[in-house]
Amino acid sequence: QKEVEQDPGPLSVPEGAIVSLNCTYSNSAFQYFMWYRQYSRKGPELLMYTYSSGNKEDGRFTAQVDKSSKYISLFIRDSQPSDSATYLCAMRAGANNLFFGTGTRLTVIP
Amino acid sequence: GAVVSQHPSWVICKSGTSVKIECRSLDFQATTMFWYRQFPKQSLMLMATSNEGSKATYEQGVEKDKFLINHASLTLSTLTVTSAHPEDSSFYICSARNRAPGGETQYFGPGTRLLVL
Numbered sequence: 190q191k192e193v194e195q196d197p198g199p200l201s202v203p204e205g206a207i208v209s210l211n212c213t214y215s216n217s218a219f220q221y222f223m224w225y226r227q228y229s230r231k232g233p234e235l236l237m238y239t240y241s242s243g244n245k246e247d248g249r250f251t252a253q254v255d256k257s258s259k260y261i262s263l264f265i266r267d268s269q270p271s272d273s274a275t276y277l278c279a280m281r282a283g284a285n286n287l288f289f290g291t292g293t294r295l296t297v298i299p
Numbered sequence: 300g301a302v303v304s305q306h307p308s309w310v311i312c313k314s315g316t317s318v319k320i321e322c323r324s325l326d327f328q329a330t331t332m333f334w335y336r337q338f339p340k341q342s343l344m345l346m347a348t349s350n351e352g353s354k355a356t357y358e359q360g361v362e363k364d365k366f367l368i369n370h371a372s373l374t375l376s377t378l379t380v381t382s383a384h385p386e387d388s389s390f391y392i393c394s395a396r397n398r399a400p401g402g403e404t405q406y407f408g409p410g411t412r413l414l415v416l
Contacts, residue, residue, distance in 0.1 A: 203315040223405070227340070232305070232392045235344070277342065279405075285406060289342045 195278055195290025204299050208265040212278035212290045215259065219255055224263045227275045227292065233292065235268040236276075257280075268297045272294050301327050302319045303395050312383055313416055319379045320411045322393030328373035328409035329395035330403060334366070336392045338412075349376055 191284070195212045205267055210224075221225040225233035237252040239245050239261075245252045251264040258296055265272055302325040310319050322332060331350050335343040347368050349355035355368035365387075367379040372397075380387055392410040396403045 222404075225407070230390075230410070230412065232303075232410040234402060237404055238404050284331075284403070286345055286348065291342045 190232055190250050191292070192284060192288040193278065196293055198290050199294040199296060201296045201298060204268060204270060204297055206268050206297070208263075208268050208272070208279070208295060208297075210263040210265075210281045210293050210295070212261050212280075213259055214261075214280060214288070216288075217256070217259065218282035220283065221281050222252070222261050223279045224250075224252055225277040225279060226272075227277060229274075231276055259286065270297045270299050271295050300402070301325075301395075301397050301406045303393065303406045303408040305411050307411060308409060309412040309414075311416065312412045314384050315381055315382055317381045318383055318413060319377055319394070320413075322376045322378070322408055324395040324397070324406075326375045327395075327397045329376075329397060330373075331396045332370055332376040333394040333396075333405075334368060334378050335377070335392045335394060337392060337409075339411055343392060346378075349351070371406055380413065383413070385415045388413055388415045 193214045211220045213294045224237040227233040239252050241256045242256045259294045273293050275292040275293045279287045281287045304323045306321045334346045337343050346361045347355040347357045349370040351370050351373045357363045370376045393408045396405045
C-alpha cells in the first residue's frame with residue numbers, strides 16, 4: 190500500500206466550477222500537509238501548507254485536513270484556465286522527508 | 300513565498316560527460332536541501348537529502364558515486380551527474396526547507412531538464 194494515494198485524473202471542468210482534489214494516506218504520524226501546483230516543465234509551486242487538522246483558506250483556495258479519516262482536500266473556487274496544472278499533495282511526519290501523491294492533472298476549459 | 304533557483308534550466312550533453320546543476324535558496328537559509336528526479340507524467344522521486352557541511356543521504360537505488368552532491372553553504376547545493384548516459388536524461392528538481400511559523404515549509408526550484416545524447 191502506498192503511503193499517499195491520489196487520483197491521477199485527468200480532471201476536466203468548465204471555467205468557474207468548483208474543483209475538489211483529494212488525497213488519502215495511511216501513516217497516522219503525518220502532521221504537515223502541503224499542496225503543490227506544477228505547470229508543465231516547471232518545478233512544483235507551494236500553494237497551501239497546513240499543520241495538523243483543520244481548514245485553511247487563501248483566496249480561491251481552501252485546504253482541509255481530516256486526520257481522523259486520514260484524508261486531505263484542496264478546493265478551488267471559481268476555477269480559471271490558468272489553474273490548469275498538475276496538483277500534488279505532499280505530507281510528512283516531523284522533520285522527515287515528504288511523501289507525495291502521484292498528482293492530479295486538472296484542465297479548466299474556458 | 301520563498302524563492303529557490305536552479306541553474307542551468309536545461310542542458311544537453313554528450314554521453315560520458317559530467318554535468319553540474321546548482322541550486323540556491325535566494326532569500327532564506329535552508330536547513331535542508333533535497334534533490335528529486337521526475338520522469339514525464341510521474342511524481343517526484345527523492346534522490347538524496349543534504350544538510351550543510353555534511354554528507355548527503357541517498358535514497359535506496361541512487362548511486363552516490365554517480366550523483367555527487369555538495370552542500371557548500373546554507374544557500375547552495377550542487378548536483379553533479381558524472382559520466383552521464385542517455386538513461387540519466389530526466390527532469391532534476393532541487394528543494395530547500397525553510398523554517399517558518401508552525402513548522403518548516405519546503406520550496407522547489409524550477410527544475411533542470413537534462414538530455415544526454
